[in-house]
Amino acid sequence: xxxxxxxxxxxxxxxxxxxxxxxxxxxxxxxxxxxxxxxxxxxxxxxxxxxxxxxxxxxxxxxxxxxxxxxxxxxxxxxxxxxxxxxxxxxxxxxxxxxxxxxxxxxxxxxxxxxxxxxxxxxx
Numbered sequence: 001x002x003x004x005x006x007x008x009x010x011x012x013x014x015x016x017x018x019x020x021x022x023x024x025x026x027x028x029x030x031x032x033x034x035x036x037x038x039x040x041x042x043x044x045x046x047x048x049x050x051x052x053x054x055x056x057x058x059x060x061x062x063x064x065x066x067x068x069x070x071x072x073x074x075x076x077x078x079x080x081x082x083x084x085x086x087x088x089x090x091x092x093x094x095x096x097x098x099x100x101x102x103x104x105x106x107x108x109x110x111x112x113x114x115x116x117x118x119x120x121x122x123x124x
Contacts, residue, residue, distance in 0.1 A: 001033075005059055011041040012069055027077040045070040 001009040001017045008016035012031075019025055023035035031043035048054055048064035055063050 005061070007061070010044045012044045014044065017041045017043070027075055029074050029076065031073065031075045043075065045073040 001019050003009060011017050017033065017040065019033070019035055019040065026034050027043070028034070031045060033040045033043060046067040047070040049066040049068060050064070053065040057063055
């Protein structure tokens, strides 16, 4: 069993998972893989000891100095993970930030003009 990028999927012990050819595979919520109703292995879920040590390798691959098996994870067969970002709210936030920036910039421009006028008036 390999990922889309060709890397082996590891079990809880860190070994590659092998599935017999033409087997009907199912995944339980705890990550247990079964082929034709017989349990084969449990997909390993790992978490870094310190998330700040994660280093991006390529695509969706990361490496860490030390990892530990993750407890309490859940897998759902036949589902795709949704994004944790709501694009519409992020665009609305971006527009609000842009408007605040423009307001601040126009305030600075007016203040600069005011200071320039004071200097010109007092310099005469």
